[in-house]
Amino acid sequence: MPPTESALDLDPFDDSLSQEERMDHAIQAIKENPKRSQCAVAKFYQVPRATLGTRLKGVKPRAEAHEYQQNLSNAQERVMVEWVKVRARRGVPMSLALLGSYAAHLCGRELGATWPRRFLDRHRDLKLKLTQSLEACRAKALNSKNVNDHFDLLESVIADYNIELEHIWNMDEKGIQLGIGKRMTALVDRDQKSVYSVQSGNRDLITIVEAVSATGRALHSSFIHPGMKRDLRWAENNPDNAR
Structure with a gap:
């Protein structure tokens, strides 16, 4: 049987969890009890059954396997995500354009126009919201x-x-x-309900x-x-x- 919510203290239907985070929980659930059905666990955590099977065999996730091809390392992207959240909470949120500018400065080269959107797609704990x-x-x-x-x-x-x-x-x-x-469209934590932008104005x-x-x-x-x-x-x- 799949793991229960109370057993792992996890709500698998939390939209703020990325697929990779749900996959990690699914892998942990199988390791804790190898008799659990992989199919049931995959369904419970809403992850692909085939991917769960390959990950249990030691195959690295795509982002990790191809990290050397990325503009930013996984560690750098995690830091960037936290910085986005901190700025939004402080009232100085980042737009997609500003995110791309920061990332380009961090990696030392120009990034494509679609990079900020792809970054947002990779990190489901962020969202766009009007300030x-x-x-x-x-x-x-x-x-x-x-x-x-x-x-x-x-x-x-x-x-x-x-x-x-x-x-x-x-x-x-x-x-x-x-x-x-x-008003501007800014990046914020998915759990953040409202976002304001402190403006100095030109008057x-x-x-x-x-x-x-x-x-x-x-x-x-x-x-x-x-x-x-x-x-x-x-x-x-x-x-x-x-x-």
Whole structure:
């Protein structure tokens, strides 16, 4: 009989799993119990039965066997995938064109126009999604799931890097400007529900910045004005001693 979901703690119908990841789980299931039917296991994990059989005989996957022919190694592509996800979460997502530019810089040669699309096809845990302006995203973002996800991620980063409270700061900025940025199609993690793009725009902008640490220490407010030189009038009527 095929392995049960509870036995392996795996949902084989998770669309974020690539075929290679499902194949790895299928191989592991057979190795754990050689009496299991290869046909049933292949059906359970939604992988080709013939491919599962050849992989169990030691035949390498195509991507690994032909790695020397690829523009980027498998390790480089995995790093690129994680970098795409990190940028999307930080609000500076990558377009297909930018992905191709990064990859060309990494491998040291020009890549074909279809390379970014083929990269996306190889990594099913990524997808294309239209970005939203940061302000539009903020209007939808305050819900329990997003808040819980944020603090779960924050706690894991603090624990992983042993960050002291005095080094944890919350910074908020408010930009006063005319116009908004255009939407773009960007690469994101398949599990990411929304993606925003932080745009500076090409109009005059005044930015107000405040920062408070986890210990309660607060920096002076900062006002950032456009211009090559400082105007002394900016400091007039300044009870908060903003800078």
